[in-house]
Amino acid sequence: xxxxxxxxxxxxxxxxxxxxxxxxxxxxxxxxxxxxxxxxxxxxxxxxxxxxxxxxxxxxxxxxxxxxxxxxxxxxxxxxxxxxxxxxxxxxxxxxxxxxxxxxxxxxxxxxxxxxxxxxxxxxxxxxxxxxxxxxxxxxxxxxxxxxxxxxxxxxxxxxxxxxxxxxxxxxxxxxxxxxxxxxxxxxxxxxxxxxxxxxxxxxxxxxxxxxxxxxxxxxxxxxxxxxxxxxxxxxxxxxxxxxxxxxxxxxxxxxxxxxxxxxxxxxxxxxxxxxxxxxxxxxxxxxxxxxxxxxxxxxxxxxxxxxxxxxxxxxxxxxxxxxxxxxxxxxxxxxxxxxxxxxxxxxxxxxxxxxxxxxxxxxxxxxxxxxxxxxxxxxxxxxxxxxxxxxxxxxxxxxxxxxxxxxxxxxxxxxxxxxxxxxxxxxxxxxxxxxxxxxxxxxxxxxxxxxxxxxxxxxxxxxxxxxxxxxxxxxxxxxxxxxxxxxxxxxxxxxxxxxxxxxxxxxxxxxxxxxxxxxxxxxxxxxxxxxxxxxxxxxxxxxxxxxxxxxxxxxxxxxxxxxxxxxxxxxxxxxxxxxxxxxxxxxxxxxxxxxxxxxxxxxxxxxxxxxxxxxxxxxxxxxxxxxxxxxxxxxxxxxxxxxxxxxxxxxxxxxxxxxxxxxxxxxxxxxxxxxxxxxxxxxxxxxxxxxxxxxxxxxxxxxxxxxx
Numbered sequence: 001x002x003x004x005x006x007x008x009x010x011x012x013x014x015x016x017x018x019x020x021x022x023x024x025x026x027x028x029x030x031x032x033x034x035x036x037x038x039x040x041x042x043x044x045x046x047x048x049x050x051x052x053x054x055x056x057x058x059x060x061x062x063x064x065x066x067x068x069x070x071x072x073x074x075x076x077x078x079x080x081x082x083x084x085x086x087x088x089x090x091x092x093x094x095x096x097x098x099x100x101x102x103x104x105x106x107x108x109x110x111x112x113x114x115x116x117x118x119x120x121x122x123x124x125x126x127x128x129x130x131x132x133x134x135x136x137x138x139x140x141x142x143x144x145x146x147x148x149x150x151x152x153x154x155x156x157x158x159x160x161x162x163x164x165x166x167x168x169x170x171x172x173x174x175x176x177x178x179x180x181x182x183x184x185x186x187x188x189x190x191x192x193x194x195x196x197x198x199x200x201x202x203x204x205x206x207x208x209x210x211x212x213x214x215x216x217x218x219x220x221x222x223x224x225x226x227x228x229x230x231x232x233x234x235x236x237x238x239x240x241x242x243x244x245x246x247x248x249x250x251x252x253x254x255x256x257x258x259x260x261x262x263x264x265x266x267x268x269x270x271x272x273x274x275x276x277x278x279x280x281x282x283x284x285x286x287x288x289x290x291x292x293x294x295x296x297x298x299x300x301x302x303x304x305x306x307x308x309x310x311x312x313x314x315x316x317x318x319x320x321x322x323x324x325x326x327x328x329x330x331x332x333x334x335x336x337x338x339x340x341x342x343x344x345x346x347x348x349x350x351x352x353x354x355x356x357x358x359x360x361x362x363x364x365x366x367x368x369x370x371x372x373x374x375x376x377x378x379x380x381x382x383x384x385x386x387x388x389x390x391x392x393x394x395x396x397x398x399x400x401x402x403x404x405x406x407x408x409x410x411x412x413x414x415x416x417x418x419x420x421x422x423x424x425x426x427x428x429x430x431x432x433x434x435x436x437x438x439x440x441x442x443x444x445x446x447x448x449x450x451x452x453x454x455x456x457x458x459x460x461x462x463x464x465x466x467x468x469x470x471x472x473x474x475x476x477x478x479x480x481x482x483x484x485x486x487x488x489x490x491x492x493x494x495x496x497x498x499x500x501x502x503x504x505x506x507x508x509x510x511x512x513x514x515x516x517x518x519x520x521x522x523x524x525x526x527x528x529x530x531x532x533x534x535x536x537x538x539x540x541x542x543x544x545x546x547x548x549x550x551x552x553x554x555x556x557x558x559x560x561x562x563x564x565x566x567x568x569x570x571x572x573x574x575x576x577x578x579x580x581x582x583x584x585x586x587x588x589x590x591x592x593x594x595x596x597x598x599x600x601x602x603x604x605x606x607x608x609x610x611x612x613x614x615x616x617x618x619x620x621x622x623x624x625x626x627x628x629x630x631x632x633x634x635x636x637x638x639x640x641x642x643x644x645x646x647x648x649x650x651x652x653x654x655x656x657x658x659x660x661x662x663x664x665x666x667x668x669x670x671x672x673x674x675x676x677x678x679x680x681x682x683x684x685x686x687x688x689x690x691x692x693x694x695x696x697x698x699x700x701x702x703x704x705x706x707x708x709x
Contacts (some may be wrong), residue, residue, distance in 0.1 A: 217256065
C-alpha cells in the first residue's frame with residue numbers, strides 16, 4: 001500500500017492523483033494485527049560529490065529524490081534527461097542535478113578526509129566521525145568490522161510527528177499516514193546491517209526510544225535478534241517533565257538493551273534508583289541492603305518440611321540471654337515436634353522451629369551442621385521476637401554479606417555477648433550493587449547535561465533533544481566498563497554525545513576504547529527555507545556548512561577534546577564524578593571523514609588506491625594518524641609501523657616487501673594487491689597471526705555480494 005502511495009505522488013494530473021488517493025485512503029482503514037508494516041519504494045541517497053556522466057541516475061537537488069532521471073546527453077552545462085517513470089525527456093542545468101544511489105545497488109564506498117583533531121600525538125588511539133547516510137556507512141562498516149564491535153549505542157529519531165527525520169530526502173511529519181511504517185522500514189534495514197557488526201559471542205546493542213515507537217521497536221528487535229537477551233529500562237530524563245494537554249506529563253524515555261553471548265552488565269556503586277542526594281552525583285547511596293537474613297526458607301517451592309526433612313530441626317535458645325545454646329538434630333517425618341519440645345537439652349531452653357506465616361511446618365536454609373559452624377564463626381545468631389506469633393527468628397550472613405565482609409564493605413566493630421559479630425557498613429568503601437530497571441538520577445537530565453552542556457561547548461548552535469552526557473556514560477559503563485579496548489559504534493550520532501562519553505570513560509580508568517560515529521549532514525527545515533531563498537542547493541559549501549555533522553557533531557567533538565568552546569574560550573566547570581576540569585579536554589585524537597563513492601572499474605585497475613587508503617587504515621584498526629601519500633606517484637609498497645599495517649602495491653616487489661615486513665613484528669594488518677588468488681595465498685603463507693587481505697578483490701567482492709539487503 002505504501003509503495004502504491006509513493007507511486008501515486010508521481011502522477012502529474014492533480015485531479016486523477018486526488019481521486020486515486022481517496023480510494024486508497026479507504027483501504028488504509030482496514031485493520032491489521034501484529035507487527036505489519038508496508039514496503040516502501042527503496043530509499044535513495046543523493047551523492048553530491050559524484051560527477052554526472054552520460055548514463056548516470058540523477059534527481060533534482062530541490063525535488064523529490066525518488067523522481068529519477070537518466071542522463072542522455074551533456075552539452076555546455078545543460079543536461080538532457082529521460083524521466084524513468086514516463087520516459088519524457090527534459091533539459092536541466094548541470095548544477096540543478098545530483099547523482100543518486102538506490103537501496104540495493106552495489107556501491108563502492110570510500111572515506112574523504114575533511115578534518116582531524118590531535119590532542120595526544122603520542123597515542124595510537126583515533127576515533128572517527130563519518131558524515132554519511134548511515135545505511136551506506138553501515139555497509140562500509142560491515143566490510144571493516146564484521147563481528148568485531150563490542151557495543152552499538154544508537155538514539156534514532158523518535159518519530160514524534162514533528163518533522164524530525166527524513167525518508168527519501170523528505171521530512172516525515174505527523175500528517176503522513178505511513179509515518180510508522182516508513183520509520184520501521186528505515187530501522188529494519190539498518191538494524192539488519194548492525195547485526196552483522198556485533199560480536200555474536202560478547203556484545204550489546206543499546207537503543208533509546210520514547211513512547212511513540214517503543215512497542216513497534218520492541219517487536220522489531222525481537223524479530224531481528226531472536227538470540228539476544230533483551231531488557232527494557234525506564235529512565236527519567238526530565239525532572240520537570242514535558243506537559244501534554246489532557247495527558248500525564250512525560251518525564252522519561254526507554255532503553256532497549258540486547259545482550260549477546262556472554263555479555264553481562266557490570267555491577268555499579270549505584271542502584272540507579274535510590275540515591276540519597278540526587279542533587280549531588282558524588283553522594284553515596286543509602287545502604288539499604290540487609291546484613292542479617294532470616295534462616296527460614298520462604299517461597300512455595302521446596303520450602304516445606306515434607307520436601308526437605310533434613311532441614312527441619314530445633315534451635316534451642318535461652319530467651320533471657322537472647323542466645324542460641326544448642327542446635328538439634330533433624331526430625332524424622334513421623335516424629336511430632338511437640339514431643340521434642342518436652343525434652344529440652346537443658347532446663348529453661350525453648351525450641352525454635354522453621355514455622356511459616358500460615359503456621360505450617362517449613363524448613364531452614366542451612367543444614368544443622370552448617371548452622372553450628374556459623375555460630376562458632378559469629379555469623380549466625382538469634383534474631384527478633386515476634387510477639388504476635390510468639391516466634392523467634394534465627395538470622396545469618398548469606399554469601400553476599402560474607403563477600404562484603406571479606407572485601408571491607410562490611411566491617412566488624414566487635415562481638416556481642418552471644419559471640420556474634422557486630423557489623424557496620426564501611427561508608428568509605430564503594431559497594432557494587434545490582435542496578436535496577438528504573439533509573440532516576442538527576443545527572444541524567446537531558447536539559448541540564450544535554451542541551452545546556454552543548455550550549456556551553458558550541459554556543460548558539462541549536463540541536464534538539466541531545467542526550468545527557470552522563471546518561472550515555474552510565475549506560476556504556478555497564479557493558480564496556482571492564483573492556484578497556486572496546487569498539488563502540490553509534491550510527492545515529494546526532495550531537496556526538498557517545499564519543500564524548502567514551503572519552504570520559506577512558507580518562508576515568510585509563511581505557512583505550514575507540515568510538516566510530518556516523519551522522520548525516522542534514523539541514524533543519526527552517527534552515528532549508530532560508531538557504532533556498534538565497535538560491536542555494538544541497539551540496540553547495542554554504543549549505544553543507546550548517547548541516548548537523550559540520551555545524552554540531554564535529555565542532556562539539558573538537559572542542560570537548562581540546563577543552564574550549566567554538567570561540568576558543570576555555571570551558572568552565574568540572575566533569576561530574578571525577579573532578580576533571582572541562583578545560584583539560586581529553587588526551588585523544590579524532591578524524592572526520594565524508595563517505596564518498598568510487599568507480600568500480602577504476603578501483604579494479606588500481607587507479608584509486610589513494611582514495612582507498614583511509615578505508616584500509618580503518619580496517620587495520622585506525623591506529624595512529626591516518627596515512628596519506630605525499631605525491632601523485634604510487635610507491636611499490638607502504639610499510640607503516642606507526643599504523644601497524646603494510647600494503648604491497650606492486651607484487652613484483654614481494655621479496656623486498658617480505659624483508660621489510662620481517663623488521664616490524666608489530667605490524668598486524670597486511671594488504672596485498674594482486675589479481676591472482678594463487679599468488680596471494682603463496683605470499684601470505686608465512687604471515688600466521690596477521691590479518692591479511694587481497695586487494696582489490698576483497699573490497700570489490702564485499703560490496704558486489706552484499707547488495708539488495
